[in-house]
Amino acid sequence: WVLMVTAQTPTNIAVIKYWGKRDENLILAINDSISVTLDPAHLCTTTTIAVSPSFNQDRMWLNGKEISLAGGRYQSCLREIRARASDVEDEKKGIKITKNDWQNLHVHVASYNNFPTAAGLASSAAGFACLVFSLAKLMNVQEDNGRLSAIARQGSGSACRSLYGGFVKWVMGKEENGSDSIAVPLVDEKHWDELVIIIAVVSSRQKETSSTSGMRETVETSALIEHRAKEVVPKRIIQMEEAIQNRDFPTFAQLTCADSNQFHAVCMDTSPPIFYMNDTSHRQVAYTFDAGPNAVMISRNRKAATLMLQRLLFHFPPNSDTDLNSYVIGDKSI
Numbered sequence: 271w272v273l274m275v276t277a278q279t280p281t282n283i284a285v286i287k288y289w290g291k292r293d294e295n296l297i298l299a300i301n302d303s304i305s306v307t308l309d310p311a312h313l314c315t316t317t318t319i320a321v322s323p324s325f326n327q328d329r330m331w332l333n334g335k336e337i338s339l340a341g342g343r344y345q346s347c348l349r350e351i352r353a354r355a356s357d358v359e360d361e362k363k364g365i366k367i368t369k370n371d372w373q374n375l376h377v378h379v380a381s382y383n384n385f386p387t388a389a390g391l392a393s394s395a396a397g398f399a400c401l402v403f404s405l406a407k408l409m410n411v412q413e414d415n416g417r418l419s420a421i422a423r424q425g426s427g428s429a430c431r432s433l434y435g436g437f438v439k440w441v442m443g444k445e446e447n448g449s450d451s452i453a454v455p456l457v458d459e460k461h462w463d464e465l466v467i468i469i470a471v472v473s474s475r476q477k478e479t480s481s482t483s484g485m486r487e488t489v490e491t492s493a494l495i496e497h498r499a500k501e502v503v504p505k506r507i508i509q510m511e512e513a514i515q516n517r518d519f520p521t522f523a524q525l526t527c528a529d530s531n532q533f534h535a536v537c538m539d540t541s542p543p544i545f546y547m548n549d550t551s552h553r554q555v556a557y558t559f560d561a562g563p564n565a566v567m568i569s570r571n572r573k574a575a576t577l578m579l580q581r582l583l584f585h586f587p588p589n590s591d592t593d594l595n596s597y598v599i600g601d602k603s604i
């Protein structure tokens with residue numbers, strides 16, 4: 271027999287960025303962060319997991335290509351979910367799996383991203399969130415999304431925020447074992463549904479510095495990162511939460527842009543400096559850039575979004591270097 275589940279998880283874009291770890295194995299951040307989860311119709315990972323007594327090892331395929339599960343991050347997620355598995359019964363198929371059976375059963379995972387993988391569009395966020403969520407469904411794990419977020423976090427820090435829709439905060443936590451380092455929903459996707467998010471993919475090439483090694487180098491070499499984590503971000507988090515609650519767009523836009531700028535400033539302050547943006551990324555508007563050159567722009571209404579998109583297409587006409595795709599999130603079309 272074979273038992274399968276499929277789940278779909280959107281990616282998220284941080285408006286107050288996570289950059290730097292206090293524990294690399296457990297993936298514990300040096301500051302809180304806040305993100306907005308995108309509409310699953312546009313940028314998401316779809317994961318199908320199958321379990322069968324005939325499988326003799328855990329295997330995974332990403333976008334159709336087999337990848338190794340040997341890395342600690344995949345192993346942590348599998349181990350943590352298996353430890354919480356409960357009995358599963360499918361009467362129609364005559365399948366009965368006990369809590370203990372799960373420890374010896376192997377899974378096959380097939381995962382697809384409908385957007386560029388590892389180009390700085392938080393593909394690991396959607397990927398690990400979806401892996402953990404679908405494993406939890408398959409193995410009948412009885413834990414809430416907060417607890418699941420702490421497991422997804424061990425796959426990739428930003429993944430913990432993709433377990434919820436709307437605006438989400440990743441609380442860095444204080445505990446050494448990471449038990450209080452979880453995602454909490456701030457407001458759901460209906461709270462501020464006039465927001466339109468545009469992602470200008472100016473390059474879908476794989477970024478040169480991964481977030482993991484980039485933030486490690488920043489923590490080791492930047493003189494500014496401690497000031498950012500201890501002084502700047504804690505204040506910004508409070509202001510950002512208030513701006514989101516009040517749907518105060520001017521404050522929201524100011525904080526989002528300032529935080530993106532400071533994140534890239536600490537990257538520049540890293541030795542050797544990390545350049546995540548290429549020349550085509552620099553433009554006005556309410557923007558935020560992750561660890562890649564692609565711009566994410568947020569506006570308040572369709573009209574402003576349309577103008578922004580027109581301006582963008584004018585400035586970056588698609589050519590061989592610039593493959594400009596624009597994803598419009600939060601609205602059907604513009």
Ligand code: DP6
Pocket residue numbers: 283284286287288289297303392394395425426427428429481482483560561
């Ligand atoms: C710039 O979550 O990809 O997108 O925890 O090492 O997997 P790891 O890093 P990752 O880093 C994301 C960094 C960021 C900011 C953010 O999403 O908060």
